[in-house]
Amino acid sequence: MATQPFRQFGTPVAFNSVAGFLHAAPGRMGVLMLSPWGFEEMTIRRGWGTLAATLAEAGLSCLRFDWPGTADSLGASLDITALETWREAVRNAATFLRETTGIDRLCVLGQGIGALLAIEMSHEIKADALVVMAPAREGRAGVRELTAWSAMLASFLRIETEVEGAAVNVMGFTLSKPFADDLARFKLDRTAQQGAPPALLLARPERAGDTDIAEALQARGHAVTVEAYAQYDSFVAHQSTSVVPVEDFKKIAGYLVGLGGMEHRKTSLTPALTSDLAPPAFHERALSFGAAERLHGILCTPTGVSRALVVLVNSGYNPHIGWARMHVTIARQLAERGVSSFRIDCSGLGDSDVAPGASGQLIYTDEQIADIRAALDAVEPLDLGPLLLSGRCSGAYAALQAGAADSRVKAIVAVNSLRLILDPRETFEQMMASGSSSLADYRKRALSLTLLRDLVTFKLPVWTLARKVAPKILGLIAAKIAPYTGALTTIGRLQRALLDQAAGFMARGVKITLVYAENDGGRDELARYFGPMPASGYPHAEVRIITGTEHNMTAPHAQAAILDAISDTVAKLSV
Incomplete structure (x- = not known):
């Protein structure tokens, strides 16, 4: 059993209290990947690893990591009270990638909130290229969008969104009130940046916010290439149905290779890597x-x-x-x-x-x-x-x-x-379609005005409800008679x-x-x-x-x- 074998999904690493994966490759350019946050990150996590593997196959070393207070990194989400904590993580990650691989050119790439930070930090960390994927809305508009998404998903799953100390709660992923306030004040500097690196924007069709970001990039002095993020919606769907946007990833790889990303670096470092995180507890x-x-x-x-x-x-x-x-x-x-x-x-x-x-x-x-x-x-x-x-x-x-x-x-x-x-008579699809609510819950809901309204307005088709409830009723009936039929029936x-x-x-x-x-x-x-x-x-x-x-x-x-x-x-x- 080894802790650092070669794996398609990278070598686990830890640095400065954050956890991540390093995908090493021989090229001069490395890619620092800044992920989206929360439920979106969990949904695309596997695809995010696939993007890193795709870029590594093209010769580009990649580092993907978890934001402080999220996933495997240290800290509780509600203890993260300032966006500066994430900015510091970007600085540390850029240093780590350079020092562990020996790259001499750096691309910073991000999606969602990670895309905004990639733009903002690109000048400070001396990035040579920038890739912006489906950026989040800036400022209060972005926080309102998260809040609206939270309410929509909570209504669908019938869960509470109120969590003490949280301003935003999307499916149990929370942002503290001070952090959300900081995020609400976030605004990209639109003044020209000396030496602004070339930028690729993967924009979602018909999203005004992405057009605004394209204009912001041009104002900052980036030479902007815009490509369609054609498979975005299917990528951020629920994990069981998420489709890795292979063609969109190829656009990113092709763009970076075109910037000289495949050129081999002169030195190749082989430092001892660790995945250890050791706080006091x-x-x-x-x-x-x-x-x-x-x-x-x-x-x-x-x-x-x-x-x-x-x-x-x-x-x-x-x-x-x-x-x-x-x-x-x-x-x-x-x-x-x-x-x-x-x-x-x-x-x-x-x-x-x-x-x-x-x-x-x-x-x-x-x-x-x-x-x-x-x-x-x-x-x-x-x-x-x-x-x-x-x-x-x-x-x-x-x-x-x-x-x-x-x-x-x-x-x-x-x-x-x-x-x-x-x-053995039930297919996987039938199992998934049967839902996760109990028969008792369906009986309770059957007496509710909400369910009646949903049926009358066809928000919940009668067939959908019947498809979920009928197998439960039939299963209970079959179980009742199983002691009398024994091995003569499947249920028995x-x-x-x-x-x-x-x-x-x-x-x-x-x-x-x-x-x-x-x-x-x-x-x-x-x-x-x-x-x-x-x-x-x-x-x-x-x-x-x-x-x-x-x-x-x-x-x-x-x-x-x-x-x-x-x-x-x-x-x-x-x-």
């Missing part, structure tokens, strides 16, 4: 694991003795940082309680390479379960205590299946598992298999904690196979219900409940 480092060490994870350990280690599994297509950065937050708070963790990206997710020959579906697969067992192989020799697994949604399913197959697993905390076992065979799995867990003494949002559809799955009192008869198992949250467990109190469930489960292991 914990220690983190990246570990590559699995076949050919193509999988990525972050090991987080306490400063004292480790009581146990929990592997945190991807939820759906979320990267290892977790929805609303919950895996990072939980990992570091667990370390403060003396518990180690290993937050991982399974094959084809986040910052892990795709398995050779793999294509199509990445979750609810045997490959994902094998990846979890590979993670156990990686951390078992570290002797950090009993091994646990935890995940949400598809990650919960994968954790349960991996735990059932691996005797090293001593406990599992499964959150909002929509499936406890896969029905599935129920028997699950009961055998539960008996196996109990025989091994594996502690099982199932955590559900009050209205989560996973509760229907649990009732379908285990009845209205699922933990009765299973002394090793516990079910916890969390109110006031939804399937993603976005609310801070819901994430705290997951943290407590893991901590309490670890405590049971020492009894």
